[in-house]
Every structure is written in structure tokens, then in C-alpha cells.
Amino acid sequence: MVRLLRHDLHALTGAYALDAVDSAERERFERHLQRCQSCEHEVRGMQETATRLAIAVAEPPPPGFKATVLAAAAQTRQHPPVVDSRPEFAVATRPEPGAAPEQAGQRARHRHGGARRRRRFRLAIPVAALATAVVIALGVVVGVQQGRLDQAQTQQRAAQAQQRELTAVLSAPDARIVSGTTTLGGHATIVVAASLDKMVFTAAGLPAQPGARVYQLWLVTPSGQATSSGLLPAARGGAAASLIAAGPPAGDEVAVTVEPAGGTRQPTTKPIVALSVPT
């Protein structure tokens, strides 16, 4: 391809901002962008402008689409942020930007492989009994949220979807259950359905945290890399707090830490409980 002059490259800002370039040109222009601050500034303004063009053609998605997307998201593992690893969760391999984190995890697992011993104990609680507890806990969460009337309907739909999901996990033929006590009292239980790639986490008897602190759930790979699985909903009146999350790979640990309100990207305190995901 003919080498473009600087002037020609600069004129590409518009076409680039609209994705109207082929992949070779895109690459070349992106290299140019790293050195050309004024181009970068111009491109950003153009990208924001293109957003207005998108908003102008907004169209409601077909019925049922929302439920499909939300359900799919609930089953999709999220990518961790691209950050430096903390020393206490030292990691040999950090996923490359864009690389599937699962692959990095698998590499790490492969290395540490069978040497890992299971030190968490399992309890054979009948799944049905646990199901009842979890459903009640979710009912509490939904009841609180329904106070916000404007969102009540969508939240109810979400709650119903959540309930279906929950039932699916708990009744999966391969559902495995692991339970343990926390250092703050109370106990935590996970039910993992590998076939659905989902997990239900529930904790009962945890002390209520003051407003500025929350319980945060983590998946921790054998090499110590932690990925947030979300915050536990605040439990009222000693009720259980439950969460449905993407299924952790066997050999990972599910851990809970106490974190500042809003949660953190990486754990900043020692886990109050860590449960090994059964194989």
C-alpha cells in the first residue's frame, strides 16, 4: 500500500470516527493517533457527534429482547479490569488486554494443578432445604426494592427471572453444595451447577455491616487472582443474603471480604470465608 502523507492521514479523522476505514487503514491511523494529540482530540469530538446520530435513530427493541439479554448476561462471566495485581494476590500471569481471562485462569490452574489440596469442608445439606432459605432471602431483597415504585415492574420481572435461574441451579442434576462458617460468625453456602455455568451463593447469620461497609463476593483462582462476583445485598433482620453469579471453574475459591461501600476492584481485606468450588 502506498505510504500516506501526514496530511492525508489527518484527513482520515472523520472516516475513522465513523468506522468507514478498512482494517489496515484503521491500524495505521491508530498508530498515528498515538503521536497526534490534535487528531485524537478531533476524533473524540467526532465520536461524540456520531453518538448523537445513533440516538437520533433509537428504536425500541422487539418484545422479549430485554429478558433474553438480561438472562444471557446472568450466564456470562465478566472480564476483569486490566490492572496491576496486588502483591497479596500475586499472580504469575496477568491476562493480556482482550485475552479471555478463562484462558489465563486455565494456564494458572494447569501449573498449580493437582498439588492443590482441598481444605474447606463440605456439608451435605439437602438442596431442597437450602432452596427454601434462598428463595426467602431473595424475597426480602425484592420486597425492599419494590419500594421504588417507578421501577417496581421491571424489577419484578428481573426477580422472576432470578427466581427461575435460582430454581434451575438448585435443581440441576449436577448441583454441588459446599458450606463453611465465616470468621464473623454465621455461615456461607454455595451451590454450583457446572452444567449451567452458574452458582448460587447464600450467607446467613452474618453481622450487619454499618453503612460504609459491604460484603463482596470474589472468585479466586488457584494462583490467587481475584475477580469480583458482586456485592451481597444487605440482609435485613438476620435474613440470608443471596447472590446468583457466573459459575466458577472447579478448583477456584469463592471468598467473601468486607469492603468499603460500593465494593472494590480487588480485595483489600482478608476473606471472612473461602469455599473451594467442588470438582
Next chain:
Amino acid sequence: MRASDVGDDAGGTGPTRDLDQLLAQVARGDQLAFEAVYDRLAGPVFGLIRRVVRDPAQSEEVAQEVLLEVWRNASRFDSSRSSATTWVMMIAHRRAVDRVRSATAEVQRDKKSAAATMTLEIDEVAETVENNFERERVRRCLDSLTDIQREALTLAYYGGYTYREVAGLLNVALGTIKTRIRDGLIRMRDCMGVTW
């Protein structure tokens, strides 16, 4: 979704921060926050993809991919690089364009007829209360462009064509199309008062 929610986004006002925050919550696996993001942006995402891809079933497929990418990659959104809405719309447009370009490789689209109908499309958009305001403004600003600027811009963005294809469709020299797209976008930016 209210027009002001999305309309003000690029201006760096309340809704922007709000959406930034929601994405941060989404990054932590908060499904309710994801639903709130969906409620804000699913309309623009779906509408834009429909415009580029056309086929309803395929559009739905691409829109789902886009929204799941938002879910998966929320932790990688960087508010210093773009507004949250723009981050999502860039993913949507890129995916839509990828879809039609790979489809083009298999079946050549009828470019001439596409060129003939494209400029009318901004008028065909279904009237909905949510986007009335923004659409009016976009329409007004598009009207202020020269014909070739407007055609080049809509073919590139809503049509998903490369500027080389646009040059072919409009029978205009490559260099001319490049600058027309750029000039047109700059005029749109100023007309709509976009700052970031």
C-alpha cells in the same frame, strides 16, 4: 428513557456521571445496574444496528452481542477516553459494520439502490417520544450540510460503508470524500454543540 437522559450525555452533565457509575456497578456484576444501562441504551443500540444491518433477525443478534459485550467488558470502560454512551455506541457501530462487511464478502449488496434510498432514511425513523428531541436536532443539523457532505456522512455511518465505497457510490474522488466526511462531521459537531 427520556430524551434529556441521553441527549445531555456527551455534555458532561448529570446523566453522564450516572451512566459512568452504573457501568462501574455493572463491572462488579450488579445485574440491576446492567438492567438500568439496558433501559437507557438498548433503544439507540438497537436502532443504530437496525439502520446498518437492516435484517431484523440479524440486527437482534448483533444487538445482543453488543449488550453482552457491555456486560462483559464494563470494567474496561475508561471515562477519560469517551462518554459512557459513546463507548457503547462505538461498540454497537463497530459490530454492526463488521457484520455487514463480512456479509458483503459473501453476497454483494446492491449498492446503487442503497445509495438512492439512504438519504431518505433519516425521515423514515419511527416517531417515538423518547428520541424526538435529539432526532429533530440531528435532522436540522444534517440539513445545514452540503448535499455531498450529508450523503457521505449518512452512507458512512448509517450505511456502514467505507469511505472508499462511499466514493464509488457517489462517484467522487477518494480525497474529496475523506475531507467531506471530516468537514461534515465537524459541522455537525458544532451545530449540535457537542463538547466532551
